[in-house]
Amino acid sequence: MNKFEVLHTDPHSAARTGLLTTAHGKVETPVFMPVGTAGAVKGITPQQLKETGCVLVLANTYHLLLRPGVETIETLGGLHKFMAWNWPILTDSGGYQVFSLSPLTKIDDDGVEFASHIDGTKIYLNAEIATKIQNRLAGDIIMCLDQCTPFPVDEPQLKKAVERTILWAKRAKQAHTSHGQLLFAIVQGGINLDLRTCCASELVKIDFDGYAIGGLSVGEGHNDMIKTLTHTTQHLPQDKPRYLMGVGTPNDIIAAVRAGVDMFDCVLPTRNGRNAFAFTENGSLRLRNNAHINDTRPIEAACDCYCCKNFSRAALRHFFNSGEMLGPILVSLHNLTFYQRLMAQIRQALKKNEFADWAKRVDY
Numbered sequence: 001m002n003k004f005e006v007l008h009t010d011p012h013s014a015a016r017t018g019l020l021t022t023a024h025g026k027v028e029t030p031v032f033m034p035v036g037t038a039g040a041v042k043g044i045t046p047q048q049l050k051e052t053g054c055v056l057v058l059a060n061t062y063h064l065l066l067r068p069g070v071e072t073i074e075t076l077g078g079l080h081k082f083m084a085w086n087w088p089i090l091t092d093s094g095g096y097q098v099f100s101l102s103p104l105t106k107i108d109d110d111g112v113e114f115a116s117h118i119d120g121t122k123i124y125l126n127a128e129i130a131t132k133i134q135n136r137l138a139g140d141i142i143m144c145l146d147q148c149t150p151f152p153v154d155e156p157q158l159k160k161a162v163e164r165t166i167l168w169a170k171r172a173k174q175a176h177t178s179h180g181q182l183l184f185a186i187v188q189g190g191i192n193l194d195l196r197t198c199c200a201s202e203l204v205k206i207d208f209d210g211y212a213i214g215g216l217s218v219g220e221g222h223n224d225m226i227k228t229l230t231h232t233t234q235h236l237p238q239d240k241p242r243y244l245m246g247v248g249t250p251n252d253i254i255a256a257v258r259a260g261v262d263m264f265d266c267v268l269p270t271r272n273g274r275n276a277f278a279f280t281e282n283g284s285l286r287l288r289n290n291a292h293i294n295d296t297r298p299i300e301a302a303c304d305c306y307c308c309k310n311f312s313r314a315a316l317r318h319f320f321n322s323g324e325m326l327g328p329i330l331v332s333l334h335n336l337t338f339y340q341r342l343m344a345q346i347r348q349a350l351k352k353n354e355f356a357d358w359a360k361r362v363d364y
């Protein structure tokens, strides 16, 4: 049974709204997933996270595998219990972190051996192991192991990574035995449109519950990213969700929705929040600046988050400048609320056939 239903399509672009059904509830798309790297969204309690409007959260398999380990999470009753999050969770395969954080010791067609960035322990990951680990973590949506490439990268290396990504996706599908979990494959291919076509078409033949687009927002720039996305989504089925991994700024998200993307994850709201950078409908605010010394206004007057309801920009500036942890907590909370509100506005505009006009009016 297909777990994704397209509810509304935009007459002027590839954008759409949809409903994704998971074992822990339904998710309206387009959706933004905050990142709970090691099983926690930094600085935010699950209760606060829920109040931002979040329904789906991402956890990183790589980090959980190194600490506290899959067995511990299993013993403690699975990832939902561990995170105290009784709503949908997506786990990634660990591939991105293996290729970006760890010294690689060996890679071949079977899999990849890497050294833990924490203590140097050698760990082996292949398509079957990455799938089984995610089966055991028991998230609602799991990802195939893929080979990520840096940007720029030479063509033979990119082609090899695409071949391995397809091969590993086939093996992940065979290894996937937990049918309560949705399995998504990842389209790779850098900004090479032919390789993107090839990778997407081969993955679609294998048939997955959803398709992610990986290897973007790695330095290629906004225009190349949107060009690649617009091309790639045309080679993916209409009736399956599309997930752009690790993106992005509000403007990136709006443009990617226009290109037909349904799901997003990014560390920006929390990472920027910890650095006194607040998103607003009128552009960003840097709360450490002297301009806010006596500023009695909240970050955004129209925002109904706990931060904006209770704290002035002046107080937030003071918390950051005196090293109080409340500063990073409050601005993360506001930014996460801002991102959920952005997604709700996108869905609303699409439902009313006003997405094109709405997108022209906003300028983040």
Ligand SMILES: [Zn+2]
Residues within 6 Å of the ligand: 299, 300, 303, 304, 305, 306, 307, 308, 309, 333, 334, 335, 337
């Ligand atoms: Zn707010």
